[in-house]
Amino acid sequence: MLYPLPAVLVTTKGSNGQRDVCTVAWTGTVCSNPAMVSVSLRPSRLSYTYLKETGVFGINITTKDLVFATDYCGVRSGRDVDKFEVLHLMTEEAQKIDCPLLKASPVNLECRVTQEIPLGTHTMFLAEVLCVHADDAYCDENGAFELSRAHPIVYSHGAYLETGKCLGTFGFSVRKKSREKKMKRRNKT
Numbered sequence: 540m541l542y543p544l545p546a547v548l549v550t551t552k553g554s555n556g557q558r559d560v561c562t563v564a565w566t567g568t569v570c571s572n573p574a575m576v577s578v579s580l581r582p583s584r585l586s587y588t589y590l591k592e593t594g595v596f597g598i599n600i601t602t603k604d605l606v607f608a609t610d611y612c613g614v615r616s617g618r619d620v621d622k623f624e625v626l627h628l629m630t631e632e633a634q635k636i637d638c639p640l641l642k643a644s645p646v647n648l649e650c651r652v653t654q655e656i657p658l659g660t661h662t663m664f665l666a667e668v669l670c671v672h673a674d675d676a677y678c679d680e681n682g683a684f685e686l687s688r689a690h691p692i693v694y695s696h697g698a699y700l701e702t703g704k705c706l707g708t709f710g711f712s713v714r715k716k717s718r719e720k721k722m723k724r725r726n727k728t
Contacts, residue, residue: 546693546699547598550641551596553593560612565579587662590664591655606692611626629642674689
C-alpha cells in the first residue's frame with residue numbers, strides 16, 4: 540500500500556438539494572495543465588450518488604482541528620445523520636459549482652467530473668479543478684500561502700497524522716550553496 544495519503548473531506552450536493560460530506564483518502568493530483576484531481580468512492584456512499592447526479596464536488600483540505608470531523612465523516616453515512624449539523628461544520632457557497640465548501644478548511648477546490656472509471660470496489664472520478672480557495676490566514680508577510688501553518692493531516696494505514704516541518708523545497712538539491720544556507724537558517728526559526 541502507498542502511504543501516507545491526504546485525508547480530505549469531499550462535499551457534494553444532490554439534485555434533491557441535500558448535501559453530504561465524506562472522508563476520502565483515495566485522492567490525488569493527476570494533471571497540472573489543466574489542473575485535475577481524482578477521488579475514488581464506493582458506490583454505497585451517499586456522496587457517490589450525489590456525484591453521479593450532479594458531476595461536481597468540493598475537496599476540502601483537512602487539518603488537526605478537523606481530525607475528529609475527518610474520522611466521523613468516514614464512518615457515518617449522510618443517509619442516517621446530517622454530518623454538517625452534528626459536527627457544526629460551517630459552509631460557504633462555491634463560486635463555479637453548486638456545492639458547499641467547508642469554511643474551516645484552509646484550502647477548498649471546486650471540481651467538475653470529466654470521467655468516471657469503475658475500478659472494482661471503488662469508482663474513480665477524474666475532475667477538472669475549476670476554482671481554488673486558500674484562506675488568507677495562512678499567508679506569510681509576503682502573501683505566500685503556507686499550508687504548514689494550518690497543521691494539515693494525512694492518513695497512514697488506519698491512523699491520522701499531522702504533517703511535520705519542511706525538509707526542503709522543490710529544486711533544493713541542485714541549488715547553489717548560498718541558497719542552501721538561507722534555507723537552513725529559515726528552518727532553524
